[in-house]
Amino acid sequence: MPRTLFIADLHLCQEEPAITAGFMRFLQREATDCDALYILGDLFESWIGDDDPAPLHRQVAEALSALPVPVFFIHGNRDFLLGKAYASRSGMTLLAEETLLECYGQRVLIMHGDTLCTDDQGYQRFRQKVHQPWLQRVFLMLPLFLRQKIAARLRNDSQQANQSKSLQIMDVNQQAVEQVMERYRASVLIHGHTHRPEIHFLQINHQPAERAVLGAWHHQGSMIQLDASGVSLIAFRW
Ligand code: LP5
Numbered sequence: 001m002p003r004t005l006f007i008a009d010l011h012l013c014q015e016e017p018a019i020t021a022g023f024m025r026f027l028q029r030e031a032t033d034c035d036a037l038y039i040l041g042d043l044f045e046s047w048i049g050d051d052d053p054a055p056l057h058r059q060v061a062e063a064l065s066a067l068p069v070p071v072f073f074i075h076g077n078r079d080f081l082l083g084k085a086y087a088s089r090s091g092m093t094l095l096a097e098e099t100l101l102e103c104y105g106q107r108v109l110i111m112h113g114d115t116l117c118t119d120d121q122g123y124q125r126f127r128q129k130v131h132q133p134w135l136q137r138v139f140l141m142l143p144l145f146l147r148q149k150i151a152a153r154l155r156n157d158s159q160q161a162n163q164s165k166s167l168q169i170m171d172v173n174q175q176a177v178e179q180v181m182e183r184y185r186a187s188v189l190i191h192g193h194t195h196r197p198e199i200h201f202l203q204i205n206h207q208p209a210e211r212a213v214l215g216a217w218h219h220q221g222s223m224i225q226l227d228a229s230g231v232s233l234i235a236f237r238w
């Protein structure tokens, strides 16, 4: 049966080669056999510019561009600076942060998921700041070592801040979910970011709907398969 695959939150980095190896196996075994692959953000642990010469970035670009199926990418909160140059080297098409697909007869809304966490006001303020185009342009002009330092500092601040936040604050806000699904008249929402893999059943515009949440790849792989029979959330050993 024709199928489309979705993944997010792999957090690939030099320090975790086993996850990268698992991703390479996923590309060969699963992603070669689908209509399209959608990567919904946080493919990388952090991204400080397409000019970063890290060998990991080359390896991933080569593997993605060798895939015989179309690959689409939505930015996450760690790799929002991934740009057109890298996307083109990887053969990926960059999509808007909220994208509606009409797939196998369903209206499917896809996004990273961080914008749904509206109770996390500290994060939303941070997001607004770092999404300002002028600030991004200035940041990208800095020498690489300085960008690395700033990113490490931001990661550190973020980890500190997260320790004092409740799990509920860092989850999606139900009203934000319902509003965005109603606006797009979507029957399925697929996202990542919260690292809480689950399929939630809800009612949107008095119709049954689903919110499918991808898992992170820290200890195992996670993907969502969409086909004519609906969505399935699949965990697998990488
Ligand atoms: O990432 P994670 O899982 O730890 O937590 C996220 C939210 N944190 C973030 C920050 C990222 O981790 C940092 C990534 C940096 C990589 C690229 C650097 C490029 C810099 C570009 C500059 C233009 O996304 C976290 C959420 C959590 O998810 C759950 O949803 O809670 O949010 C925070 O921790 C934000 C804090 O509340 C505030 C952080 C303090 C930083 C203040 C500096 C602001 C000014 C920045 C100007 C450069």
Ligand code: MN
Pocket (backbone or CB within 6 Å): 009, 041, 042, 076, 077, 078, 112, 114, 192, 193, 194
């Ligand atoms: Mn994220």
